[in-house]
Amino acid sequence: MVAQAPSGKKPLPDMMTSIRIDQSGQVEIIDQLLLPHTVTWEKVSTPDEAYDAIKSMKIRGAPAIASLAALSIRSYLSSASAFSSTSDVISHLNPILDHLQSSRPTAVNLSEAMNRIRALLKSSTDVSAEDLVEKVKTLCGAVHEEDLKRNMEMGRLGAEWLWSKRRAGSDKKGLKVITVCNTGSLATSGYGTAIGVITALFEHDHLDTAYYAQTTPYHQGSRLTSLELTTLEIPATMICDTMLGSLMQLEDIDGVIVGADRVVKNGDTANKIGTYQAAVLAKRHNVPFMVVAPVTTVDLSLSTGAEIHIEQRPPVEATLVRGRNIETGEMSVVRITPEGVGSGKERWQGVYNPSFDVTPADLISCVVTEKGVAERKEGQDSIDVASVC
Ligand code: MRU
Helix, strand or coil: CCCCCCCCCCCCCCCCCCEEECCCCCEEEECCCCCCCCCCEEEECCHHHHHHHHHCCCCCCHHHHHHHHHHHHHHHHHHCCCCCCHHHHHHHHHHHHHHHHCCCCCCHHHHHHHHHHHHHHHHCCCCCHHHHHHHHHHHHHHHHHHHHHHHHHHHHHHHHHHHHCCCCCCCCCCEEEEECCCCCCCCCCCCCCHHHHHHHHHHCCCEEEEEEECCCCCCHHHHHHHHHHHHCCCCEEEECHHHHHHHHHHCCCCEEEECCCEEECCCCEEEECCHHHHHHHHHHCCCCEEEECCHHHEECCCCCHHHCCCCECCCHHHHEEEEECCCCCCEEEEECCCCCCCCCCCHHHHCCCECEEEECHHHCCEEEECCEEEECCCCCCCCCHHHHC
């Protein structure tokens, strides 16, 4: 997939992609647990396989998991034997939708995609079983395909906004920005959310350096963002999560740009663990803090971030590290804590491992969706997210 460069500019190199679909409709994903060392494509033919891939983080990133869940329903419908009636289709699909939705609770894109299918089922009781199957398959394809276009729009809007906010009198040719987690083509259907803004800045020669945090314990930054940025040949520097403050003291940072797993009505935002501390530091250093997320990540049914259910991941994901042995080249998993840490009787078995944290809106400068940029007004502690939905 080649992103559109401004006219006259060299097109970007091909992006990584997390999902591919062959001519026959077979869906495959890259096993992201093995990245960046090995690119292994794995077939996903059923909703159960999609559930396992999402739960085990072989695929992750809010929009990407929604895409895979939807595509797995399309595969299921393509291979299912004929349904006896419309209600037969509905009674087969409802438990599948519930099961897929339960795989990761915080990222709302997945629930949103499942809800779109539920709404279609509900409103289609007067069509034949065959027609309903076709309608659901078309919708499932759209969930995946719609993502790329809106990411490019968010990239454009977000880059324009940040460039317009550069410090008065600045003669900077390019901005220094920080991002966390992985929000690029591996986490979406292409181009990305926060990484989309960084890519758009780069394409317009408005980027100096993208600093990206390693994002422990899952290392989405050091394993995946590093791979995306180097593939796109975007100037980038990795930092450990513990170095955010030091970097902001040292460098004249122009923006912190993050994606989101759920943005609620008042602008409070759940995103990868570590986002909140980046926002606190950005405030301290007077650096604009941007959240970039499609409308499918906005949940207007929740009023504040306190209502967001935060997924806890198992302790092993923080006590073990997967990597490539530098001598043998083999992939292996190594323990970095003493035996027993993570299997005790303490709270959380002795390892606190939330997958996400909530950044309150008063620390966020703006929320960018494909529909526009909602800025927090000076002195206010919320953002009118509905205005960009
Ligand atoms: O646990 P993950 O890797 O699925 O978390 C991903 C993130 O938190 C991303 O920042 C978020 O999904 C937005 S990406 C498009």
